[in-house]
Amino acid sequence: MKLGVAAGGIGLSLDDVIGQVREAAEAGLDSAYFNQILSWDAVQLAALAAREVPGIAVGTAVTQTYPRHPLALAGQALTTQAASGNRFTLGIGPSHGPLIEKHFGLSYDRPARHIREYLSALVPLLRGEQVDYHGETLTAAGRVEVPGAEPPPVLLAALGPVMLRMAGELADGVVTVWTGPETIADHVTPAVTRAATAAGRPRPRVVAGVIVSVTADPEGVRRRVAESLGAASDLPSYRAILDRQGRSGVEETVVAGDESAVERTVRAYAEAGATELLVSPFGDERERARTLGLLAALRGRPAGRAQ
Template structure:
């Protein structure tokens, strides 16, 4: 299992976000993925980070599909691919009704069908191919030419069975959030893997974003996370995935405690079939530095 960091943009400066990616690379981790809500543009941040952060994979987790036409997103992603020296992975997702209808004004009816159509057009564009697509949700006619760009891998944020099947058929893997080892092992991995096999595709990547803190105050860390993002449990997709783990609150997903406690929890994710764990570093500044140092001291062999 590979280890990386999940870099949130809310409240951070550009230098801070790129600094987190630099710190991950310096610590010996494998990747840094940037979040996208309504703050910094994650694709631009990843492209800029590619100029300063050596070696590691850089990606988005995740860019919303509805506000960006596939031709636009393909151009941005291929640009980031070149800017990062071909180390870029594009994570996309349909987001949630609250954002798509409330903030962007798009209809959120049939998000899975929208996503299937979107990926059907986006994937060939990311290979530099010409696309002529006229569907129920999208019209795409054109080609994106970025000299020197290689095809961009795509991950799809998917938690429900229909979206996981779309991810298995049309993407290179999935990105999960708020999903624990039980839900990943019993639901996410078998659903997406069966879909990929049926479509004749390779075994998919299972990328799990998890709040992690090596800390002397685990309960304080959990309370702080709940105060900051606890509202996510009200979204239907997140409420359902939490329930699959027998949970009802975001705070219950936080991996926090001493090194032995955190190592045991991370091992559960590896055993569940996670291929890439993205640590969302939480807690005090010192907790975050301590957690990153500790993660960097581990090796893939510890989890494989």
């Protein structure tokens, strides 16, 4: 299983974010991913980080589809692929109804239909093909050519059965959030793998996003996560996956404890079928340093390099 980090954070400068990616590369980690909210553009960040930090893979986990036409996103993604020397993975997702409707003024009607049509246009565009797609929710006609850019892998943010099926059938895999190892093992991995097999596609990637803190105060960490991110527990898709796991809030999915406890859970994700663990280090400066130090140790690097 590969190990990556979710880079970024509220109030960070561009140099701060690039510094996180550089730390991850020095720790021997495989990748750094960026999320799209209402701040830095995730695809552009990936391009900049790849140019500044050689070797490490970069990606989005995820960028929102509704505000970005497939032709526009294909151009962005292929540009980033060229800038990175073909080290880019494009993770996409429909986001959430309250956010898309409130911030962008767009309808969130039938997001699964939207994603099926979006991928039907986007994937051939990423291959450099001429597209003339006319669906119920979008039209895309044209071709995107970026010399030197290979088609980037596409991951779909998915938690429910319909979206997981599309992640295997139409994309290269799935990226999840708020999912423990048991849910990866008995829900995510089987669903996306069945869909990929039925569609004659290669084994899908399963990228599991998780908040991790190596700490002496795991309950304190979970309390702080609840304070800062607890509102996410009420978003419908997150509420459904939390209910499936018997969890009351997102803070209960946090991996927190000493080095040995966290390492056991990291290994449990690998055994569950995750092909890549996307870690969001959480806590104060010392806790974050311990977390990155553990990841470095798991990659055979001296922990001191990660601090």
